[in-house]
Amino acid sequence: MVSSAYSEAVLDFRRRKDAHFAAGRGPVSTESFTGLTYYPPDEAWAFRVPLHTAPDAAAPFTLDTNTGEPRSMSALGTVTVALPGGERTLTVFAPLGEEQPARVFLPFRDATSGTQTYGAGRYLDAPLTREDGEVWVDVDFNMAYHPYCAYGEGWTCPLPPPGNRVPDAIPAGERLPDAGRP
Numbered sequence: 001m002v003s004s005a006y007s008e009a010v011l012d013f014r015r016r017k018d019a020h021f022a023a024g025r026g027p028v029s030t031e032s033f034t035g036l037t038y039y040p041p042d043e044a045w046a047f048r049v050p051l052h053t054a055p056d057a058a059a060p061f062t063l064d065t066n067t068g069e070p071r072s073m074s075a076l077g078t079v080t081v082a083l084p085g086g087e088r089t090l091t092v093f094a095p096l097g098e099e100q101p102a103r104v105f106l107p108f109r110d111a112t113s114g115t116q117t118y119g120a121g122r123y124l125d126a127p128l129t130r131e132d133g134e135v136w137v138d139v140d141f142n143m144a145y146h147p148y149c150a151y152g153e154g155w156t157c158p159l160p161p162p163g164n165r166v167p168d169a170i171p172a173g174e175r176l177p178d179a180g181r182p
Helices: 004-022
Strands: 046-050 060-063 071-083 086-094 103-108 122-131 134-140
Touching: 046 071, 071 103, 071 134
Parallel strands: none
Antiparallel strands: 046 134, 060 071, 071 086, 086 103, 103 122, 122 134
16 A cells, blocks of 8 residues: 555656656657656555675676666665565665765666566665664665666666566566556
8 A cells, every 4th residue: 555645755756857857957858758657656666675785895896888888886785675576685886986875876677677667677776874873775666767878879878787687577666658557
């Protein structure tokens, strides 16, 4: 069951993103832009999970990209989320040199990639919370979005590493406009 406050917060974020794109501050042509397409908000796809920091978190990690131009980030650590097919451990990233980032970057592919969502995968920018000596990651798949390269040429987008390619369908967040309703 989705709480109305949670659902409204997700819908408000989506309205603001659409307005940002409609104002020409995104990767789409404003002439034909009528808004992005999303799955309905579902709080079941939102998780607060502990960050398991990698021992070598400051070391550069090279992510492949759609253009072949490598992108270096820090593999900050991992998070484990309970998906319908079981628990999945995913790597989260931060910009190089950020020792205590406010959020982490989580690129992923799932069973919807290529049919209902962008084939190369989607992204999450997940906020970090520090409480009682622990670091928590708010992994909310309702906030998953397509990278700019999904909208056209000229963008270099990191691809999800093999460990972030999950067999489960994650019907949450942004989806392709012609994918139909879930």
